[in-house]
Amino acid sequence: MIIELKLRGHILDSLVLSKLLDQIEALDVDCYTKEVKIGPKRQDLSEAVFVIESDDEAKIAQALELAKKQGATEI
């Protein structure tokens, strides 16, 4: 199963993207960042699209739960 997620906000200076990727990787599922758009100014938001891949549906569900807590949405 492959799912694609989007995380948007001050995700780099808040370390939210790093945290979420660390947490998902700890589940032992494949996870990679597909795209990162960095806000050009301090007040601008950044955006990351990342992919989670696993045959284990329970782990995918866990990953989605973690992602939701950090504000990510499935796309």
Place this chain on the structure above:
Amino acid sequence: MTDTILMCSPEHYGIKYEINPWMDISIQANHEKAMQQWQALYHILKDDLKVDVRLVEPREDVPDMVFTANAAVMYGKTAVISRFKYPQRQPEEAYFAEWFTANGYDVVTLPDDMAFEGAGDALYLDGVLYAGYVPRTDIASHTYISELLKIPVISMELVNKSFYHVDTCFCPLTDGYLIYHPEAFDAYANQVIESNVPEEKRIVANAEEASYFTCNAVNIGKTVVTNLTTPRFMALLKSKGFDHIQTDLSEYMKAGGAAKCLTLKI
């Protein structure tokens, strides 16, 4: 420039429900004592520190309305009204919006399903809004507010249930100083704080001090007002050039609040 603070008299304050670990309906607040403690804080701010204190009318159906910090987050003359997580506090949203509108503020509301608990969960430090999330506020609200106000919003995850709002464990002070309790935050938030606030400006409240809600402070210029705290903390504040006023707020601790929770800078 005079600070302006919004407060709400505790006529209807009491422990009527349990929505945080401090609340226990079998341990009621003493109404007379609560009134005296609130009056003492009011007079410290108004008379000693020359704050322009405004009052919002207390309403009978919302005992926590006394905690005006949760009314909104302010940006100039704009009030971003809270979306309370728990239904017990949701009626406060309309009461506070009514006050802000009547007093000439622009009122902004968030989407219905987006929990956000105002200046209880969002505090300015050097022009950046540092915002807590998970217990009471959704991180999605940080993104929404950042876009709305066009300001950076740093998200910090709260991991200790006793410190359910960011203002219970994080208090920016004049000149870039910060009182905080590191154990209330996850490792990532601690890293963010350590990266953004120089070590000499970080004033760490230990576990005992944090349990007295020492971080839930009101800062006016170089004076900090807190609930009763330790001699160690008072000396620490003094060493950083701050005057300290402590005032007993034990009746509000029963609801999980202290000095900062009872005020909103507007």
